[in-house]
Structures are given as C-alpha cells and as structure tokens.
Amino acid sequence: MTSHVTALIHHAYQPPAGFEAPQPGVFKASTVIFPSVAAMRSREWKDKSAYTYGLHGTPTSYLLEERLCTLEGGLQCVLVPSGLAALALVALSVLKSGDEVLLPDNVYGPNKALVEGELMHWGITHQYYDPMDPQDLEAQISSRTKLVWLEAAGSVTLEFPDLPALLRICKQRKVLTALDNTWGAGLAFKPFDLVADESPALGVDISAHALTKYPSGGGDVLMGSVITRDPALHLRIKLTHMRLGLGVGMNDVEAILRSLPSMALRYRAHDEATRTLALWADTQPEFVQVLHPSLPGSPGHPHWKALCVNGMGGAAGMFSVMLDPRFSQAQTDAFCDALKLFKLGYSWGGPISLVVPYELAHMRTTWPRYLEKGTLVRFSIGLEGVQDLQADIAGALRVLR
C-alpha cells in the first residue's frame, strides 16, 4: 500500500474518455511520460506524430499550429513566445555568418534592431531596399543574399508594395522570402498563393505572424508563428526552435484558440471602422496626408486592390496621418495627449483604440518620396463605436486650432 501522500501523485482514478466541449483542453507539460524505454528511445518529436517534451508541443499547441496553417494556407507551423521571436527564429534558422539579409526600409522597427544589434555581431550583414521600387530590390540582391523580408502593408506608413513583383524577383534569383504577415493575418490575402493562377503558384517561402495582434485580439497575449509549406525548410526552423528553446505557455495558446474563431469577424469590424475614419480624416485640414491602403491617394493603393481582390480581403485596422509641418512635435504630442478613447500604447489588434506619434525621420534611411513632410501619428482602431472615435479625434484636433 502506498501512502496517501504518494497516492496524491500517483492516483488510480482516470476520468472517463470522450469529453467534448467547444473549447479544447489545456494540456500543460514540461515532462511528458513514456510507457516504456523503447517508446522513449523511438518517439519522434519533429513530425508531431507523438509527444516527447513540453517544449516540442502538447495536444493544445498542436491544435493551434494546425488551425494557423489552415488560416494562412501553409502546411507546417512553429509557435514562439512573441511576434519578434518569430522574426528572430526565421533569421537564425536560415542565415549564417557571411550571408546577407534584405529588409524593406519600412520594415517593423524591431526587425531593424535585430539585424543591426544582433545579426551584425554574427557576421550577417543587411541592406534596406525601397519596398515601392522592385528594381531597387533587384539591384541589391547579390550572391550573399540569403533572405528577403517582405511586409504588406508597412508597419507605420502603411504603403502597400507590389508583392508579386518583389516575389518574382526573389524567385528568379533563388533567394528565400519571408513575409511578416501580421497585417494581413491570413485574411487580407493568401501569402502562399499570392498569384494562384500561375504554375507553380507564386507564394512566399515563410510567413511569420505576430499572433499578439489579431489572433489574440485581446491585447493580453504575446505569441508568434512561423509557417511554411516546404518540409525541409520547416525542419530547419523546427531544429533551430528546439536548440534555442523558444517554447510557449499553453494557457496563452488556449487564449489564442479561444479568440481565433471570432478573428474574421473582428478583422472585418476593425477594417470597416478604419476605412470610415480614414476617409473622414482625409477631409481634415490639419492632416496633409492620410495613409491607408484603401484610399486611392495612399501609396501602393492599386497593389493593395489587386492583391486583396478589389479590397474584399480587407485592410486591417490602422491608418496614419501626416500632420501639417507647421505643427511642432510638441503640438503633435499635445494632440495625442488630448485623445480620450484612443490610448497611448504600442501594439494593435485588441478592442481598445490606440495612438502613437512616430518620429519618422529617425526610422527611415531617407524620407520616402511619396510621403508629405510633417509629423506622423498612427491610429489603430479598436472595436468602439466609430462615431465616438471620430468625435474623439475631432475633439483633440481643437488643441491645434
């Protein structure tokens, strides 16, 4: 007879099998228990045919990975603790000393910090290309170029590149492509089938996604995914993931599994409200330019329309405004401070509308030719009533009048 203390750990009771509910169970583990040494020796963790250690997944994370593959049109998925970790995992999986990575000049800022502050020290160099000029990308590809990052739309300036044109150049030059797909979220366009009527279909090699944004939808979870279609490429990423130990917490995975079914509805709602506000903002004299891919005057609008099937795919929930250069940075800051519903904070994709003033001159190698001069403010539209949000911006504009 074992003592009752031991029985608390090795209990004989097994709940009946067959429990089903809308939300899948949360299986948490570092240790996974094997029935025999033979099983321990033979179990394979790389192909998700079994379980070996929490770092390599549990039923909970396998479920999310498969659902994200369906969302984005990929075949394999690796989860990591943040969107930025997804970008880093891609870089560390496919680049080695002596290689070069190309990034669009409007790339998500921390990706620049990664290449400038970390990869440089590993002997991996980088260059920035003009996302709106495919010839500039072509000119910068050399025999050392091993990875090209793509992003649509740009994080802060929301210009929409000609993704098929950029991709064709990379394919011709046999360079791997990775898309930061956080904005499109698998809903606006299909990253692995960008031009589906071509054979083979034109698509990216890797899609990295900050699940922190729309898949979470709550502003309360950090997570990222790296999705591929090529098993060999996936294995490289999976091995690097294993060696770096980039595991995720299953309670966080569960939170994303819970939000995922409503994501398309939320995305549509963010999209509609954002278009309404961007159109209205375009009529305000303090804003010399409004950046949103659905606006005909916004850089790359035709590319967005073509890729997102006449706009039906959506355009996410952000727009930026360029305040007239006659306003100082201090006045721009006062405008942001005067907003009440829009909170000051980074990230996006949650229910609360957010605003961030950016100092664009420090973020780009050159001031883009298609942007008016001024100070830039980015709005990310939550799920509040659109009239309330418009009134909030209108009220804050009074500090400039």
Ligand SMILES: *Cc1c(COP(=O)(O)O)cnc(C)c1O
């Ligand atoms: C937020 C974001 C990331 C990083 O996601 P985190 O989970 O915050 O690290 C990467 N790319 C884009 C475009 C993002 O907006």
